Each structure stands twice: as structure tokens, then as C-alpha cells.
Amino acid sequence: MPHVFSTELRSYGNTLRVHGLSTGTLALKDKVMNCTRPGNLRTLLSFVDKQWADFMPVWTWVIEHPEGTFLIDTGNTVTMTEPDHYRGQDFLSRHYFTKEMRFRIEREEEVDHLLEAVGLSANSVDRIVLTHLHSDHTGGLGHFPGTPVIVSDHEWETKDSAFPRLWPEATQFDPVALDGSFGPFPRARYLTEAEDLILVETPGHTRGHCSVLLKTDDGLICFAGDLVYDQERLFKNSFSATIQNEADNRESCRRLLRLADEQPVIFLSSHDAGNAERLNRRLALK
Numbered sequence: 236m237p238h239v240f241s242t243e244l245r246s247y248g249n250t251l252r253v254h255g256l257s258t259g260t261l262a263l264k265d266k267v268m269n270c271t272r273p274g275n276l277r278t279l280l281s282f283v284d285k286q287w288a289d290f291m292p293v294w295t296w297v298i299e300h301p302e303g304t305f306l307i308d309t310g311n312t313v314t315m316t317e318p319d320h321y322r323g324q325d326f327l328s329r330h331y332f333t334k335e336m337r338f339r340i341e342r343e344e345e346v347d348h349l350l351e352a353v354g355l356s357a358n359s360v361d362r363i364v365l366t367h368l369h370s371d372h373t374g375g376l377g378h379f380p381g382t383p384v385i386v387s388d389h390e391w392e393t394k395d396s397a398f399p400r401l402w403p404e405a406t407q408f409d410p411v412a413l414d415g416s417f418g419p420f421p422r423a424r425y426l427t428e429a430e431d432l433i434l435v436e437t438p439g440h441t442r443g444h445c446s447v448l449l450k451t452d453d454g455l456i457c458f459a460g461d462l463v464y465d466q467e468r469l470f471k472n473s474f475s476a477t478i479q480n481e482a483d484n485r486e487s488c489r490r491l492l493r494l495a496d497e498q499p500v501i502f503l504s505s506h507d508a509g510n511a512e513r514l515n516r517r518l519a520l521k
């Protein structure tokens with residue numbers, strides 16, 4: 236699979252360039268990926284499982300917009316694969332991230348190099364938007380000292396399974412209130428003056444998890460974060476064990492599908508191997 240792909244979209248008379256950047260891969264235990272009853276107990280039980288699920292990509296997204304260049308999530312880094320990386324964390328987290336997850340990434344697959352592969356650089360990014368604070372989404376923050384990092388107020392308050400001690404000191408977090416609504420989503424906020432880039436709360440994977448919607452002339456692009464790990468799971472209502480609230484997660488998926496009933500929505504989640512094909516061929520949810 237290529238590490239990057241790019242496409243052009245029309246929005247309100249503007250041409251936007253969107254790039255998908257794949258920052259290495261990760262794998263979880265099979266019983267974490269495929270479980271009928273998500274929750275912490277399932278995650279603990281999976282520790283004895285010897286079977287690994289397939290490696291999944293770890294996507295980040297760039298939107299070159301007239302109001303600036305936005306980066307959605309920052310992906311994995313090589314340091315995250317080093318055994319000492321989680322040394323300062325509690326025993327369970329240390330165990331989980333070193334023994335219950337597998338990461339594969341080379342230095343040139345980190346987001347700063349991938350930005351260069353599409354003709355940009357870390358300096359070209361004006362704003363970062365995080366769907367949530369898990370380490371495979373915050374890993375690359377160190378490449379962007381001083382760049383404002385937008386994160387929802389709920390996610391910032393709750394920080395479910397996040398490791399604040401690993402965040403670089405120079406990171407400029409900018410927690411924002413989701414004080415509006417958008418379609419079926421009761422908590423939302425416009426990120427651009429043009430009101431074409433919208434942060435919507437899609438809780439479940441974490442209590443403050445968000446997705447990002449981009450309005451185009453042909454419908455919406457949904458950068459879904461970890462709402463579900465791939466599109467098939469959205470239709471099957473299938474979740475991994477590692478979610479914070481199953482009922483909320485189901486409701487978030489229902490809301491997105493309701494939106495997709497009203498207009499075309501192209502669904503891009505952070506760990507979906509089918510993203511490039513769907514975006515290039517403009518395959519909307521049906």
C-alpha cells in the first residue's frame with residue numbers, strides 16, 4: 236500500500252487538496268478486534284490470546300484549504316515502538332502498549348517525511364486537529380512545536396487512555412468548546428470562517444472522541460478518527476474491546492448513518508485499508 240495519496244475536491248468555488256498519509260501500521264490481538272461485548276474485562280481477557288489480527292494502517296490527513304493547511308491527527312512514530320517509551324506509565328498501560336499491541340514504522344513513514352512526499356513540510360501546517368488523544372494519533376506532535384493543536388473540550392477534560400507525560404512541552408494545545416450543533420450531531424464547532432470544516436463530537440471510543448467533516452460540492456468527507464476501525468464495521472455495528480462507552484459509540488455511528496441518508500458522505504477512518512480507494516473513486520456510504 237502506498238504511504239501517501241492525494242486528491243482534489245471542489246468546495247464553494249475553491250479547489251481543496253486533500254492528502255492521506257499512512258504512518259506505519261499497528262496490530263491488536265484478535266480478541267480485542269473481534270469481540271461481541273466490548274469493555275475493559277474483554278481487553279484483560281485478550282491478554283492470554285495468542286492470535287493477532289491483521290496489521291492496520293494509521294492514517295493522518297492534510298487539507299490544503301484557502302484558510303490554511305489543516306492536519307488531522309499526527310500518527311505513529313518510531314519512538315513509540317521502543318520498549319522504554321512507556322516506562323513512566325502505570326503497569327497495565329506499559330504492558331498493553333508493549334506486549335498487546337504491535338507497531339511497524341520506519342523513520343521515513345513519520346508524518347513530517349510524508350508531508351514532504353506530497354510537496355509540503357511540517358512548517359506548512361497551520362493547525363492540527365486531533366480526533367482524540369490516543370498515542371497513535373498524538374505520536375507525531377513533536378514535529379510541530381508551536382503549531383496550534385485543536386482538541387475538543389470534552390476530550391481535553393477526560394483524556395481517556397491518553398499519556399500526557401509523553402506530549403512534547405512545546406505542543407500548543409488549544410481546547411475548543413463544541414457549543415454548536417451540526418445535523419444529527421448535538422455538539423459541533425466550525426473550524427473555518429467558510430463553515431466548511433466542522434468538528435463534531437462522536438463519543439464512544441473515548442468519551443470526548445470527535446470526527447471532522449469537510450463540506451464539498453459533492454457531499455461530505457468524514458474523517459472519522461476511531462469511531463470504528465473501518466467502514467465494514469460501521470455497517471456491522473462491530474466494535475473493538477478498547478472502547479470507553481459502547482452505547483455512546485453505537486449512537487455516534489447511528490448519527491453518522493443518518494447524515495449519510497441525507498447526503499453523500501465518504502467515510503475515512505484512521506485504521507481503514509480501504510480509504511484511498513474510497514476517496515479516489517468518491518465512494519460514499521450507502
Ligand SMILES: [Zn+2]
Nearest residue numbers: 369371461505
Ligand atoms: Zn487509533
